[in-house]
Amino acid sequence: MELIDLLIKIALIIVIFVISLVVAMYSTYAERKIAAFFQDRVGPNRAGPWGILQPLADGGKMFLKEEIIPTNATGFLFIVGPSLAILTACIGSAVIPWGQNLEIGGRVIPLQVTDINVGILYIFGVVSLGVYGIMIGGWASNNKYSLLGAIRAASQNISYEISMGLSIIALLMVTGTLSLGEIAKQQHGFWADGYFSWNVFKQPLGFLLFIVCAFAETNRSPFDLPECETELVGGYHTEYSSMKLGFYLFAEYINMFISSAVMATLYFGGYNFPFMDLIHSPNLVAILGVVALFIKIFMFIFFFMWVRWTLPRFRYDQLMDLGWKTLIPLAIANIVLTGIFMTFFK
Amino acid sequence: MSTFYFIAFLSIFFSILVISAKNPVHSILYLVLTFFTFTIHYILLNAQFLAVVNFIVYMGAILVLFLYTLMLINLNKEAEPVKPFMVKIAAVFGGGILAVALVSSLKLLGVSDPVVLKNPDLGLVKNLGKVLFNEFLLPFEISSVLLLSAMVGAVLLATKEKEPKATI
Amino acid sequence: MESLTRTIQAVPLNHYIFLSAIIFSIGVMGVLLRRNAIVIFMSVELMLNSVNLLLTAFSVYRGDAAGQVFVFFIMALAAAEVAVGLAIIVMIYRNTNSIDINVLNRLKW
Numbered sequence: 347m348e349l350i351d352l353l354i355k356i357a358l359i360i361v362i363f364v365i366s367l368v369v370a371m372y373s374t375y376a377e378r379k380i381a382a383f384f385q386d387r388v389g390p391n392r393a394g395p396w397g398i399l400q401p402l403a404d405g406g407k408m409f410l411k412e413e414i415i416p417t418n419a420t421g422f423l424f425i426v427g428p429s430l431a432i433l434t435a436c437i438g439s440a441v442i443p444w445g446q447n448l449e450i451g452g453r454v455i456p457l458q459v460t461d462i463n464v465g466i467l468y469i470f471g472v473v474s475l476g477v478y479g480i481m482i483g484g485w486a487s488n489n490k491y492s493l494l495g496a497i498r499a500a501s502q503n504i505s506y507e508i509s510m511g512l513s514i515i516a517l518l519m520v521t522g523t524l525s526l527g528e529i530a531k532q533q534h535g536f537w538a539d540g541y542f543s544w545n546v547f548k549q550p551l552g553f554l555l556f557i558v559c560a561f562a563e564t565n566r567s568p569f570d571l572p573e574c575e576t577e578l579v580g581g582y583h584t585e586y587s588s589m590k591l592g593f594y595l596f597a598e599y600i601n602m603f604i605s606s607a608v609m610a611t612l613y614f615g616g617y618n619f620p621f622m623d624l625i626h627s628p629n630l631v632a633i634l635g636v637v638a639l640f641i642k643i644f645m646f647i648f649f650f651m652w653v654r655w656t657l658p659r660f661r662y663d664q665l666m667d668l669g670w671k672t673l674i675p676l677a678i679a680n681i682v683l684t685g686i687f688m689t690f691f692k
Numbered sequence: 693m694s695t696f697y698f699i700a701f702l703s704i705f706f707s708i709l710v711i712s713a714k715n716p717v718h719s720i721l722y723l724v725l726t727f728f729t730f731t732i733h734y735i736l737l738n739a740q741f742l743a744v745v746n747f748i749v750y751m752g753a754i755l756v757l758f759l760y761t762l763m764l765i766n767l768n769k770e771a772e773p774v775k776p777f778m779v780k781i782a783a784v785f786g787g788g789i790l791a792v793a794l795v796s797s798l799k800l801l802g803v804s805d806p807v808v809l810k811n812p813d814l815g816l817v818k819n820l821g822k823v824l825f826n827e828f829l830l831p832f833e834i835s836s837v838l839l840l841s842a843m844v845g846a847v848l849l850a851t852k853e854k855e856p857k858a859t860i
Numbered sequence: 861m862e863s864l865t866r867t868i869q870a871v872p873l874n875h876y877i878f879l880s881a882i883i884f885s886i887g888v889m890g891v892l893l894r895r896n897a898i899v900i901f902m903s904v905e906l907m908l909n910s911v912n913l914l915l916t917a918f919s920v921y922r923g924d925a926a927g928q929v930f931v932f933f934i935m936a937l938a939a940a941e942v943a944v945g946l947a948i949i950v951m952i953y954r955n956t957n958s959i960d961i962n963v964l965n966r967l968k969w
Contacts, residue, residue: 423721464817467744474752478724481759485717493763500760504753524817696871700879707883707906711890716899723902730909737920742931746912749935754905754942761946762898765953780893787889794881798874805921806872814925815916823925824932835936842940849947852954 350453359459362439369643370599371401377651384655408592416585420486427483428586428593434476435600441465442607443530445617445636448629457617457636458527465526466514469608470507473563476601477503480565483594484582495581498571498662502562505669506569510559512677513552516684517612520548530616535623546613551680553613555673560609562669564601567654571662606646607639614642696736703729720759727751739815876917883910897949897959901942908938 375390375398382389390397415424445457462468477500484496521529533543546553562569573581580586583594610616617635625631660668706726713719727750734743813819824832883906890903912931919927949959956963 462740464740464744467741467748471744471747471752474748474756477756481756481763482721485759485763497760497763500756500763504756504760507752696875700875703879704882704886707886710906711886711893711899711903716896719899719902723906726906727909730913733913734916737916739916739920739928742912742916742928745932745935749939750905750909754939757942757946758898758902761950765950765959783889783892786892787885790888791882791885794885795878798877798881801874808921814920814923815928819925820928820932824929827926828929828933831933835933839936839940842943846943846947849944849951 354455355459362459363436366436366439366600366603369603370596373599373602373647374404375401380651381655408589411588414587416487418488419585423482423486427479427486428590430482431479431597432593434472434479435597435604438469438472438604441468441526442611443527443616444639446632448632457632461525461527463525466524470511474507479597480582487585489585491579491584492582495573495578499565499582502569502571502665505666506559506562509555509669509673509677510563512674512681513555516552516681517545517549519684519688520545526611530611533615533618535618536620544615549613551676555677555680557609558673560605564598564605566602566650568657568660569665570659571665602647602650603643606643609646610639610642699729699732716762720755720762724751724755737815738812741815741817741820873917873921876914880910880914895960895962897961900961901945905938908934
């Protein structure tokens, strides 16, 4: 690999990293504003105009607070927990195609860090590793509530991973490839060969299953049982304070961002937007594509928050029932239906 | 080349830690690291599919299940009863003799050819899928029955027996 | 990916066999050494994995995909084994309040 290519890659990685951190930071602000809107309040409005400096104030508070490590905690693992949580949240962005190739001065710059041909499985693996951060942190705190939260997180993640994987299998039957870049390319434009080209119109049930599982995997309400305040004090991060707590909360928002990006790429056409063939400059299409992808991502993030401030939390046995007795049979039925449809109508 | 030896050293190092760590939870975390080095070995061999499946199945599912069971049943009970010292010595000795016997008998074979990737597409999903669904279709179907029976067995084993209802 | 795979080409097959043999022996040692049923189970997983690595190395050496398919089957088998095995361990714990294998020499509790 040439040096200049390497530099471009590194720059791309840094840009993506910064963007996901900034989006996660402002998601906290957006969440509080949206919560305020839903509850007919004003929300944060003191730090800067309309309170837009609120995330910085929060971050400053997190950094400056006293760092408490409980005496009975397992020292090293107590620190590893939040670090692992944020690490697994961040590395998922490596395979997401953020846009079409840019061409600057005859040099083609792909807006994707790496297009490995097992991209979806990579995302899946990273998601399944995410539970380690929570489990290690919960166990190392040496607190009953933390441990219960960690156990809940683990069983919830494993249960919902199954139906997530099954819903992806149905999608793979349609696309015929595991590479995310290829899947995004296939959904070009909005209308092709007499039908919508976005996968959500080919896999509506699969998308529904996937989004429910995404809620469960990111531990968002209505599936936020691992950190359920009314039962478990703070859940797995009961004993955490200062920036370690901040890492856990931050990891949740980054996870939300990454899973929104994955959903947008897999089902909602990724960087494609309607009437993109009418624009003739490829660079303009690429830039507009990035904008379109981010609009989709923000809509998903809004949806996550909308659900959180609308629906009450599930009870734990209801959560398990939904996962095992409803979603998995539905996902299997979806695979069978997709197979029948592909055999007889194509 | 040196990458392989470094990763191999890490694999052996972490697997020794797995069996020597006092706390079972630490053992499991070392096992996670060991399996991670195995994933790197697979990537070095360009077996991408196996690397990712190893990642998902072993690190993401099986070891989480181990950790889960351990947290569920052995809450804060630190002290695992240890075997007598002589038994430990004997165990290490026995395992060591097995290793020495295996390695020395293999040593007699002399240095073999280097591992050369003849077909770079070998470990890709496309190629493996074709082999799996042509030559190995029957074993594949049978393994699904195996998984189903394992699931039923696990559910059956883990459910509590219901108390017989008291008849009045 | 390409530059990564080129690094492997100078490693003799024997060294893969040595690595697998050593890790297998460590697994055997673990089974003999520990009394915690879960750790013993983990040692068995270690042994299975060393075999997986060896099969993959052979498969690449021979240029035959069958070896990697075997690894896939071993992984499916390991998943089934873990599900049943851990259920048995949970069951034992419920009855004896311990996962020490030396408790299991009793025929009745």
